[in-house]
Amino acid sequence: MKLITEVSLPKYPFKLDHQTPTLMMGSCFTENIGRQLERYLFPVCINPFGVTYNPLSVKKELEALIHKETYIADELKQYNNLWFSFDHYTGFSSPDREEALENINRSFRSAKELLKRAGTLVLTWGTAWVYRYNESGEVVCNCHKIPAKEFTRTKLTTREIIAAYETILPELLEFNPKLKIIHTISPVRHWKDGAHGNQLSKASLLLAGEALQKQFPNLFIYFPSYEIVMDELRDYRFYAEDMIHTSKQATTYIWGKFRQVLIAESSLDMISDLEPLLKMLEHRPISSSNESQKKLEIKLLDKMNLIKTKYPDLNMANLPNYYNPEL
Numbered sequence: 001m002k003l004i005t006e007v008s009l010p011k012y013p014f015k016l017d018h019q020t021p022t023l024m025m026g027s028c029f030t031e032n033i034g035r036q037l038e039r040y041l042f043p044v045c046i047n048p049f050g051v052t053y054n055p056l057s058v059k060k061e062l063e064a065l066i067h068k069e070t071y072i073a074d075e076l077k078q079y080n081n082l083w084f085s086f087d088h089y090t091g092f093s094s095p096d097r098e099e100a101l102e103n104i105n106r107s108f109r110s111a112k113e114l115l116k117r118a119g120t121l122v123l124t125w126g127t128a129w130v131y132r133y134n135e136s137g138e139v140v141c142n143c144h145k146i147p148a149k150e151f152t153r154t155k156l157t158t159r160e161i162i163a164a165y166e167t168i169l170p171e172l173l174e175f176n177p178k179l180k181i182i183h184t185i186s187p188v189r190h191w192k193d194g195a196h197g198n199q200l201s202k203a204s205l206l207l208a209g210e211a212l213q214k215q216f217p218n219l220f221i222y223f224p225s226y227e228i229v230m231d232e233l234r235d236y237r238f239y240a241e242d243m244i245h246t247s248k249q250a251t252t253y254i255w256g257k258f259r260q261v262l263i264a265e266s267s268l269d270m271i272s273d274l275e276p277l278l279k280m281l282e283h284r285p286i287s288s289s290n291e292s293q294k295k296l297e298i299k300l301l302d303k304m305n306l307i308k309t310k311y312p313d314l315n316m317a318n319l320p321n322y323y324n325p326e327l
Contacts, residue, residue, distance in 0.1 A: 017264035020119030027126030029186040048111035050089025053126035161208035187229035
């Protein structure tokens with residue numbers, strides 16, 4: 001008996017592996033899949049500007065990575081005693097102007113260097129609704145709690161999104177000729193837009209993405225995360241308590257689909273070998289005795305040495321270190 005309407009997944013002309021870096025930008029759904037890749041030690045950079053929901057802000061961030069060398073102090077603004085950038089989310093803000101600038105540029109420089117070497121860029125669009133700062137007319141990534149009257153809220157048309165990416169995609173290819181782009185639409189509903197407004201927004205994103213895929217068939221390729229949630233996981237048990245964001249179970253399910261079609265065979269082997277080690281590192285020992293701690297440490301070292309021997313080029317510096325013998 002068939003209990004779900006399963007979304008068919010295409011065969012992709014390329015796959016992610018542990019040898020080629022991946023840059024991921026966009027909505028919080030990008031973070032969900034990105035953390036899975038990060039957990040399995042893929043060379044990945046996740047949202048170097050912070051979570052970004054609309055395609056125009058993502059495009060502006062990509063332009064910065066291609067054309068800018070650094071952010072300068074004059075580009076920062078101040079509100080409520082915090083210095084911030086309209087290109088970045090609130091996590092980069094600081095009461096100290098130099099600290100905010102350093103936080104921004106540390107992340108920016110790392111992402112710019114990675115984009116030059118990246119094999120894959122994953123872009124996730126969340127909404128077609130944008131906020132324009134009235135003083136400059138620019139679309140902002142984050143309003144930084146500035147009063148709503150300072151902004152004008154509008155919905156991007158499909159044509160506006162297409163036009164924006166018709167310019168940036170060739171620039172990306174010139175910046176990094178080997179780059180491939182995986183495009184996704186976030187399944188997270190923007191409920192403040194209303195049920196109908198959210199659907200119109202997602203439709204604009206989907207139509208723009210389809211047009212760009214036809215125009216750039218070897219560069220811009222779609223992964224149906226939105227459709228998987230809407231059609232395969234159409235049950236509120238796959239949502240978080242707010243009934244809007246997807247649950248951990250849903251993220252795990254989508255990661256399984258992503259892994260099935262977009263992860264190289266060699267990296268799938270690494271994932272299988274890493275899993276027992278990761279589970280040990282992510283759990284505290286049941287017993288607190290020194291003897292049990294020593295046994296666990298020996299097992300951990302043995303597993304780590306086996307991984308290092310089998311995969312000498314694998315960067316294990318970012319392994320989780322939740323286990324603490326003193327706890």
